[in-house]
Amino acid sequence: MDYWTTLIVAGAAFLFSGAVKGLAGIGMPTAAIALMTLFLDPRTAIALVLFPMIGSNAWQVLRAGELQRTARRYAVFAVVLLGGVTLTAFATQNTGDRALLAVLGLVILFFVAVSWRGLVPPLLARHDRSAQIGFGLLAGVVGGMTAGWGAPLAMYLATKQVDKDEFVRATGFLIFVGSLPLCLAYIQLGFMTGPLAGASALMLLPTLVGFSLGEIFRNRLSAQAFRKAILIVFVFMGLNLIRRAIWYG
Template sequence: MTGLTAVSPELVFVAVLVFVWAGFVKGLVGFGLPTIGLGLMTVFVGVEKAMVLILWPAFLVNVWQAMSGGYLKPLLRRLWPFLAAAVAMLSAGTFILTQIPDGAADLLLGVLMVAYAVPMLVGVVLTIPARLEVPVGVALGLINGILSGLTGSYTVPGVMYLQSLGLKRDEFIQAMGLLFLLSTIALGASLGGFGMMGAHEALASLALVLPSLAGVLAGQKIRRRISETAFRRLILASILLLGLYLIPLGLWRLMH
């Protein structure tokens, strides 16, 4: 199955399952919907169509995540240089996507995720001094934008940067929502600009909002029962697992 113009019941069933699961992970740890949704749907519809499929679920879920929590104004004041840099470079990443072999970006992203998560899980702690917060944020924002345009995943190194700021759990969740929301808007504009957004895929993306939200609500219920320490370890374990998932996916796509 290489397209959505002739949608089969099997493809619809697979897409619903994928986005329920991706939404569940998103609700549990605050990220992962684009990475999981894109990675799994790429197998069935190809990377370009899969990138369009994630747009509406990611946009609406991230509007919710970005606007709830009560920290919107202080987070925007603190993070705007990082967020602006991430948005500014996303179209460059989408352009690079059109020039490189399928799978190369997934492989790179997976390696970066594993390289970050493993030392963190064994006790290494990364913190950024206040005087370096803006320059480091701008640099990592630029890298995050490129990788977002390349892969449709907004996680690396943006989530790592936000983790290093020592934000409380609710602040951290809302900050990720802001990054993901702005990146989703920029990704949609970039895909449209490069002629990669078809009407069929956009409608299918809208239909996948409901299973995504169902998964998010289920994940959030479990998250509320988890302690702050367990939550941070869950974040790192999720990054590691996503990385271990993306590495073989990238290798498989490179070979096909």
């Protein structure tokens, strides 16, 4: 696929995935990668998603407010996530494309399975630090491989039974934090080349346009409809990634 065709395909994917993120507060990398891997290899898709992921989550954090409180509340998760993403990105640099797609798809479907009927048990406050370490490590490993740590992050927040505004604040902050070391790792490993970096930066525009549209719909949803929207998005993305892992080529 030539450079301009790649830009067109990616632009459409990011417009849609930005709307998903504006609606659900999460899922932009997963949606974008799932759509782009219909035409591009996973490493290229992950590289393209990095700058929009940084930019859209920075935008989400600024719009959600209460940054200092959010950073203090999820500091342990953020530190573990940083280390996990960095180490995993370098440790799995030679992982095959099918494995990357399969890991992400399976994690997403597992999240949907345990969350669909509210089967995620509530978390007692005294266990929060341990939960942040455990889920942060899982998110770091999955995110370092696939740039899609939304499922373990959403699972952790589900155990805390946060409202949708807190969900948006926490996911924006933690995905922003995790995306920085992944971007640096991809540059160091040579997966993020000059042309890809330029294309990724350009994708900020359709991402933010889609985000704004999705945000309009989110403000009109009830808490129950909001939760269902997240799960429906994830089940389609997870199934598609599993399909790609089986029939990749």
